[in-house]
Amino acid sequence: MAVLSERALISLIREASAFSAPGLIQGIGDDCAVFGSPEAGQWLITTDTLVEQVHFDRDWHPPELLGRKSIAVNLSDIAAMGGRPRFVLLSLCLPPALASDWLQCWLSGVSAILAEYGCVLIGGDTVRGRELVISVTVIGEAACNHILYRTGARPGDTVYVSGPLGSAAAGLALFQRAKKEGKSFEQWPKWQALLDAHLNPAAQVELGQQLALSGCVTSMQDISDGLATDLAHICHESGTGSVLYAERLPSLPSLDSAAIFLVQEKLDLLLKGGEDYQLLFTVPPDREKELERQLLSSPHHQIYPVGTIVEGQGVLLEKNDGTRSDITFQGYEH
Structure with a gap:
């Protein structure tokens, strides 16, 4: 069986997903999904998953800096649409041998960057597994009618x-x-x-x-x-x-x-x-x-x-x- 490329996989998921729902402004296809209304405000949501030996290597990545990066890559998606990050959900798959000192340093990095950008950690999940996996979801807000999408480029720009x-x-x-x-x-x-x-x-x-x-x-x-x-x-x-x-x-x-x-x-x-x-x-x-x-x-x-x-x-x-x-x-x- 042929292995799907990332773009092909996303296209497959996009084709199988609903294209509209009440309150949904932008679904799959941009840095963030957008939902809300002009009256209630517009919200951005994005998620990224980092897998050890795919996205990072603990041999050279200090835990505090990896904690910062785990959040920063999601904040960048919010930035890409002109939004302000507000809330964070954090899910971790932790290998049994992971030292508690390492995790404390990693959490220190997470806390520092959340404070710098005015974000609040509001929940998440933890599980044990063979590999260290970090999944972060960030919810942001944006000024109505001032969200930037990938769809607006025009010849001559x-x-x-x-x-x-x-x-x-x-x-x-x-x-x-x-x-x-x-x-x-x-x-x-x-x-x-x-x-x-x-x-x-x-x-x-x-x-x-x-x-x-x-x-x-x-x-x-x-x-x-x-x-x-x-x-x-x-x-x-x-x-x-x-x-x-x-x-x-x-x-x-x-x-x-x-x-x-x-x-x-x-x-x-x-x-x-x-x-x-x-x-x-x-x-x-x-x-x-x-x-x-x-x-x-x-x-x-x-x-x-x-x-x-x-x-x-x-x-x-x-x-x-x-x-x-x-x-x-x-x-x-x-």
Whole structure:
């Protein structure tokens, strides 16, 4: 029997699910489901599951930082739709040999990030099993008529990202290299920013809300599976295509030397590396100056134009020599 890809599995589930229900505004197909009403308010809900040796490795991931990351990846989904996280549900599958000290440190990380973002843990579930599995659900709220979906991109829009790409993927590869060679995980201070990007990503909740309220953004999601794949999601849901420009993709300065050391193409890390959790969004050209003006009055750092929405379908990469290639869905696959 053929193994379904993640996209095929989601499509299968989507086709088998109800398309409407009272109060449901957005179901399967975006970073969050949306429900509610203009009178009662609109709510966002998202869930993610992290499995040991699939999504994390305790050999190098400190428990407190893993606790933070377990929550941050869900907060990023709320940020991607312009919402504010409010409540958290937490379910754990705990192996019998898991030390209580490790769990206490992990919970310390969870508590710290919940406090930083003003969230409250309201329930969950626990079970014993062979592998450590962490499942988190976050419920958020959003201003009515200011939720950003994947469906709004239009030909001519400029594609933006909110920060450097490829960092987390490079950090992961460095940890994997060190483990394979039996070396210390603390041997590369010059690449610490890349290691930190993998261990402790930030959810850009404040920026997401600013973009949603700006009136300038037509679509948005976060970059969890890589730029090429996540832009393809926006294009698929919006019924458009896109072109990315290789020379415009932002990165940390240390990515160049890390890519050489890892014997990986820097461009592959930029396009296909997952877990950057930058915001990916589209803006009509006649609204770009207004958005830049609004962001100048905030503490947020620079945003980066990296491509254009076009007629058609899929994602094309234009290299410095002008040649183009199809990179649709060339990112992380669960």
